[in-house]
Amino acid sequence: MTAVIPVAKPVSQMQLAPGSAVTIPDVSWSEFEAILEELGHKRRARVAYSQGTLEIMVPLPEHEKPKELISDFVKALLRFQGKRYExxxxxxxxxxxxxxxxxxxxxxxTNYQRMIGRRRLEPDDPPPDLAIQSDVTSKTKLDAYAAIGVPELWVYDSGTLKIYVLRDGIYLVSDDSPLFEDIPIKQIIPTFVERAWQVGNLQALEEFEMAIASK
Structure with missing residues (x-):
């Protein structure tokens, strides 16, 4: 009978093509920390860890374009409302x-002043007020975001934006954004993300800014 000998290789040696993802079960917290250290900060891959399961994914342009654009939209909205941010x-x-x-x-x-100049997170730092995910390669781990305590989470997927608001440790789907109550975020964000595929990011952003200024 031939013995099966497990082979262990560093995670950093994994060759993942753009758009691919790998899920690794039964990962301890110390192993997760070690993998983060091994992967380093300058990497294309993104990671998510929850309940002992680690996911590593490499994004596609289809993933990157919406997330960059939605981030620019948020900055425009915050400037329009006169809110400062980090x-x-x-x-x-x-x-x-x-x-x-x-x-x-x-x-x-809310805590932007506290985070000015912060080069590394401190253990007692609060979570960000808003997080954005573009779901193409993999699906957002809501339980992980809930554990960290992010008050508002936007998930863009296939032309649809879902707004999740944290209430008593559980995410509830909301029709409106508590951060931008007077803006129809669920409708306007997907409209201009799709517009960007037709006219480019810059023109879509300019049209977005004109649209919110007219409301």
Whole structure:
């Protein structure tokens, strides 16, 4: 009988094509931390960890274009409303021993002053006020975001935007954004994301800014 010998290789040696994702079960928190360290900060792959399962994915242009554009839309909305903010991009947010996520984009608004100049997150730092995910390669881990305590989460998928609002530790689907109550976010964001595929990001952003200024 031939013995089966397990082979272990560093995660950093995995060759993942754009648009692919791999799920690894039974990953301990210490292993997750070690994998993050191994992968480093300058990488294309994104990771999500929840309830002992680690997902590693490499985004496609179909994923990157909407998330960049929606991030620009949020900045325009915040400027329009006179709100200050600090963008934290795809920073890794962690809840010790429970969850770890890297949003496509995120923003500190209520706590923006506290986060000015922050080069690394501190253990007592609050979660961002808004996180954005573009679901193409994989699906957003709502339980991970809930564990970290992100108050508002936007998930864009196939021309539809879902707004999740955290209430008592559970995400509820909302028709409106608490951050932008007077703007029909669910309708206007997908409209101009799709518009960008036709006319380009810059023109779509310019048209978006004109649309919100007229409301």
């Amino acid at each position: 963008p934290f991009g795809s920073t890794t947010f962690k809840k010790e021993g429970i969850a770890g996520v890297e949003p496509d984009a995120c923003f500190y608004i």
